[in-house]
Each structure stands twice: as structure tokens, then as C-alpha cells.
Amino acid sequence: MNGIVFYKTADLALTKKFYGEVLELPLWLDQQSCAIYKSGNQLIGFCQAEEAETQGTITFLLSSRCEVDAAFSKFRDIATSDPKPNPVYAIYHFWAADPEGRKLEFQCFEHQLQPFLNLDEGLMQRRSIRKYLSEPVPDELLKQVFELCRYSPTANNRQSYYYIVIKNKEIVKQIVSLRGPAGEPLLAAPYAIAIAARGDLSRRKIQDACIAAYHLLLAAKAFSLGTCWVTDMDRDEVKELIGIAKDDYIACLTPIGFPAERFELPKRHEVDSFVRFV
Numbered sequence: 028m029n030g031i032v033f034y035k036t037a038d039l040a041l042t043k044k045f046y047g048e049v050l051e052l053p054l055w056l057d058q059q060s061c062a063i064y065k066s067g068n069q070l071i072g073f074c075q076a077e078e079a080e081t082q083g084t085i086t087f088l089l090s091s092r093c094e095v096d097a098a099f100s101k102f103r104d105i106a107t108s109d110p111k112p113n114p115v116y117a118i119y120h121f122w123a124a125d126p127e128g129r130k131l132e133f134q135c136f137e138h139q140l141q142p143f144l145n146l147d148e149g150l151m152q153r154r155s156i157r158k159y160l161s162e163p164v165p166d167e168l169l170k171q172v173f174e175l176c177r178y179s180p181t182a183n184n185r186q187s188y189y190y191i192v193i194k195n196k197e198i199v200k201q202i203v204s205l206r207g208p209a210g211e212p213l214l215a216a217p218y219a220i221a222i223a224a225r226g227d228l229s230r231r232k233i234q235d236a237c238i239a240a241y242h243l244l245l246a247a248k249a250f251s252l253g254t255c256w257v258t259d260m261d262r263d264e265v266k267e268l269i270g271i272a273k274d275d276y277i278a279c280l281t282p283i284g285f286p287a288e289r290f291e292l293p294k295r296h297e298v299d300s301f302v303r304f305v
């Protein structure tokens with residue numbers, strides 16, 4: 028079940044200005060006397076009333092300290108505290124307030140969480156990450172990521188794709204030395220993953236492998252892990268190093284780890300420039 032939390036507001040116009048223009052939340056539904064905003068997986072509604080309801084806390088959940096710090100820089104004017112860790116809950120957060128005095132909190136958890144991003148957010152927030160914390164990714168977590176990879180589509184449902192987790196840094200170094208500077212992000216993370224598809228199983232190994240690779244990038248994002256598509260890996264030397272059959276196709280390698288950087292979205296084309304209706 029999905030849901031909406033409603034608050035009464037004594038000044039809907041002011042509240043709309045704040046949530047829409049200051050926080051830049053998309054207006055999910057405008058019902059004239061009520062406005063419902065979407066913030067990730069939460070829908071927050073405000074309805075015009077005599078008196079405002081200001082109890083409780085509206086918490087905006089972010090993925091990492093970098094994200095909380097970035098939110099603090101952006102919303103400094105409405106902040107009521109500096110960002111700081113709270114070891115009791117293993118969180119990092121700061122407080123703010125809306126114009127009617129509701130308590131707002133911008134927070135990340137500093138421990139592993141089950142996925143909480145919506146599909147649209149995952150698609151919008153995945154970035155190529157090239158700096159990582161040294162902390163290794165637990166195998167259990169990787170297994171959860173690969174569990175989502177089972178849903179990758181393949182031609183005729185042949186499921187020709189497979190993943191090789193490379194934990195041996197020496198092997199990664201050798202691959203990077205073959206690939207050159209563009210491959211260096213592979214060395215920045217605790218592990219690298221090769222995504223490939225079997226040539227003996229599918230005539231669509233290239234498509235299967237590429238989709239499986241992007242599926243992994245998105246599945247990793249769901250668990251707040253960083254990745255970066257590193258290409259030009261379908262080479263015999265790479266196959267030999269990690270035991271991949273010559274006839275198989277390597278879509279790419281990706282580093283995988285906990286991100287140590289945050290990227291703004293690089294400039295993207297407007298929809299009109301790449302969609303045609305015939």
C-alpha cells in the first residue's frame with residue numbers, strides 16, 4: 028500500500044510557495060483546497076484550514092553524508108541546526124523549519140538499509156561514481172543486488188548474462204593497464220564486476236549483456252552503492268584474465284562500492300530534442 032500524510036495549513040498559498048519553490052518538490056496533485064507534494068517515496072498533502080497542524084517531523088531521507096551536506100548548503104536559510112551525526116540512531120542530519128513552524132529533518136542513515144528509492148528516483152539519481160570509500164561491500168549485500176538482477180530481460184528469456192565479481196586487485200590492475208586511464212575508476216572501489224553474456228546460449232549476447240549491465244547499475248543504486256560503466260572490455264586478454272569464454276560478450280566492467288563523492292546531473296538534452304512521434 029502507498030500512502031499520503033495530510034497536514035492542515037492556515038495559509039495554503041504560503042505553504043505551496045515553500046514546498047514547491049523553496050524545497051522544489053514536484054506538485055503531485057493539485058486539488059485546489061489541498062496540494063499534495065511528492066518527495067521520493069513520500070506524498071505529503073496540505074489542506075487549507077482555520078489552523079495549521081504542526082506536530083511531528085517531516086523527514087527527508089537522503090543517501091549519504093555528501094547528500095545531507097549538499098542539502099544543507101542549498102537550504103541553509105531555513106536550517107535551524109548544523110548537520111551532525113546522532114550516534115543513537117546512527118544517522119547524520121540537520122533540522123530546518125517550514126514557514127508555519129513544522130519541524131523538517133534532512134537525514135541519512137549511516138548503516139545499510141533496504142531499498143527505499145522509487146523507480147523514477149533511482150533512474151534520475153544514478154550517477155557514474157569514480158571515488159569510493161575503502162569499506163568492502165559485504166557478500167550478503169552483493170547477493171541482494173544480484174537478486175534484483177534476476178529480473179533483467181533477455182532475448183527469448185535465454186538468461187544468457189552472468190556477473191563476475193573481481194576482488195583480486197592485481198587482476199583489476201592488469202585489466203586497467205590494458206584499458207588505460209578511462210579504466211581507472213575500477214581501481215578506486217573495493218571490487219570490480221564484469222558483466223557478460225554467453226555466446227553459446229543466445230544470438231543476442233550483446234543486447235543481453237548490455238541490459239544486464241545497466242540492470243546491475245540500477246540495482247546497485249537501490250542499495251546506495253556506486254557504479255560506473257567502464258567500456259571497451261570485450262577483449263581476449265580481459266577474458267583470459269577472468270576466465271570468460273572467447274565467444275562470450277563483455278558489456279563492461281564496473282567498480283562497485285560505497286560512494287565517496289556526489290555528482291550533480293551532467294547536462295542532459297531536453298525530451299523534444301531526442302523524441303519524434305511518427
Ligand SMILES: Cc1cc2nc3c(=O)[nH]c(=O)nc-3n(C[C@H](O)[C@H](O)[C@H](O)COP(=O)(O)O)c2cc1C
Nearest residue numbers: 153154155156157209210212255256257258290293
Ligand atoms: C557505453 C559507455 C561507456 C562508458 N565508458 C566509461 C569509461 O570507460 N570510463 C568512465 O570513467 N566512464 C565511462 N562511462 C560513464 C560515462 O562517462 C557517464 O555515463 C556519462 O558521463 C554520464 O554521467 P552519468 O552516468 O553520471 O549520468 C561510460 C558510459 C557508457 C554508457
